[in-house]
Amino acid sequence: MGWLGLDDTDSLKGGCTTAVFFDLLHGLPEQVIVGTPRLVRLWPFARRRTRGNAALAVELHSLDVDALVEHLDAWWVEHVAPLKGAQQDSTISNRAQHPASPGMVWFNHQPPSAVYFKGVRGELSLEDLPEPTRSWGDYGRIGATAAVAWPGERCTWEAIAWRSESHSGTSRSVDEAALSEVDSWPEVVFSRDPRRGTSLIAPRGSSPVLFGVRATSAKAANKACSTIANGLKTEPIKASMVFQTNQASGDHLGEALELIVESVEVDPSRKHAKVHTNGPDVLAFFEGGPVNSLARWLRGGDVFRVKGLLDHDGNLHAEQMKVQTWLPRKHERPLCPQCPKRLKSMGRGQGLRCPACKFKMEEDAWVAVECTPPWSSWVEPEVGARRHLARPLAWDN
Numbered sequence: 001m002g003w004l005g006l007d008d009t010d011s012l013k014g015g016c017t018t019a020v021f022f023d024l025l026h027g028l029p030e031q032v033i034v035g036t037p038r039l040v041r042l043w044p045f046a047r048r049r050t051r052g053n054a055a056l057a058v059e060l061h062s063l064d065v066d067a068l069v070e071h072l073d074a075w076w077v078e079h080v081a082p083l084k085g086a087q088q089d090s091t092i093s094n095r096a097q098h099p100a101s102p103g104m105v106w107f108n109h110q111p112p113s114a115v116y117f118k119g120v121r122g123e124l125s126l127e128d129l130p131e132p133t134r135s136w137g138d139y140g141r142i143g144a145t146a147a148v149a150w151p152g153e154r155c156t157w158e159a160i161a162w163r164s165e166s167h168s169g170t171s172r173s174v175d176e177a178a179l180s181e182v183d184s185w186p187e188v189v190f191s192r193d194p195r196r197g198t199s200l201i202a203p204r205g206s207s208p209v210l211f212g213v214r215a216t217s218a219k220a221a222n223k224a225c226s227t228i229a230n231g232l233k234t235e236p237i238k239a240s241m242v243f244q245t246n247q248a249s250g251d252h253l254g255e256a257l258e259l260i261v262e263s264v265e266v267d268p269s270r271k272h273a274k275v276h277t278n279g280p281d282v283l284a285f286f287e288g289g290p291v292n293s294l295a296r297w298l299r300g301g302d303v304f305r306v307k308g309l310l311d312h313d314g315n316l317h318a319e320q321m322k323v324q325t326w327l328p329r330k331h332e333r334p335l336c337p338q339c340p341k342r343l344k345s346m347g348r349g350q351g352l353r354c355p356a357c358k359f360k361m362e363e364d365a366w367v368a369v370e371c372t373p374p375w376s377s378w379v380e381p382e383v384g385a386r387r388h389l390a391r392p393l394a395w396d397n
């Protein structure tokens with residue numbers, strides 16, 4: 001037995017590594033026992049990222065590993081290698097995208113999980129990879145190896161259904177009533193944006209995926225998938241498969257940083273915030289909702305905790321944030337010690353006087369007005385604005 005990994009067979013134009021992987025698993029020799037397919041999301045800022053930055057892996061059991069590797073070799077040449085260099089369509093996204101550079105790996109023994117953690121928290125390069133038993137292709141070997149090395153301990157599940165070829169190119173049809181039903185199941189997660197009421201299940205664009213439904217158990221993912229697929233208005237599907245995934249694992253984030261605010265810069269039109277601190281600059285985009293609101297509320301001298309990813313420029317993209325201590329926003333004159341009125345200034349350096357009982361104070365005193373932050377606990381973006389990897393705060397409380 002051993003581990004197979006595959007990545008980077010898609011581009012923005014269409015095509016999808018999950019569909020290529022499905023075909024590969026179904027084309028395996030009969031004597032091969034197929035383990036649980038895995039879909040592993042990696043560092044979102046990777047330079048050579050594919051559309052969803054997800055790689056695939058599976059454990060395979062075979063009595064004749066040499067014959068299996070021979071089969072994989074032939075399959076690679078015929079079905080996967082021709083996908084190299086598939087051209088993306090730049091009208092779909094303005095994000096820099098590399099042409100597909102498929103890679104496949106075979107390991108007789110699962111590589112150490114450190115490879116996965118490096119690839120989910122930062123840039124993993126070809127030089128960082130452990131020596132596979134066999135490998136094919138180019139840059140895709142990076143994601144493929146990280147997916148194989150994923151320990152799979154903290155996981156969720158996603159059932160993916162692919163469109164039948166006769167429907168590709170048409171607009172997607174997924175039964176709304178069936179979607180609403182599975183959305184009400186407690187084990188089905190991230191299926192709907194609660195603020196907008198829109199479904200998060202169906203992708204946009206020319207993907208061969210009809211829908212992907214996520215759940216906290218394999219059984220629920222499978223049941224939700226067949227419920228939606230059997231919905232009256234759902235178009236016929238080609239096939240479906242349940243993947244074990246690192247989505248919602250939070251594996252991409254390390255420990256929280258505690259930072260002191262120096263100043264906060266807010267883009268006046270788009271409301272993105274950049275918090276200058278004693279450490280990295282912290283970016284909180286408008287789409288981050290509560291995280292952005294909290295960042296915009298911060299002032300110099302406040303102390304906050306933040307979890308996020310560092311980009312290539314050394315900016316930390318905030319995903320979760322909590323204010324620890326904060327300075328007063330406003331000051332006012334103290335109350336009169338003799339009556340309920342507030343003292344007033346008699347002029348610069350002239351001290352204070354009560355307008356009612358005429359009590360006098362020689363000092364020009366101020367007291368802080370108490371203020372409270374908009375949130376005192378940890379905050380995160382709304383479900384539709386989170387990364388695939390983001391672990392909901394509620395799951396750890």
Ligand SMILES: [Zn+2]
Nearest residue numbers: 336339354357
């Ligand atoms: Zn008074």
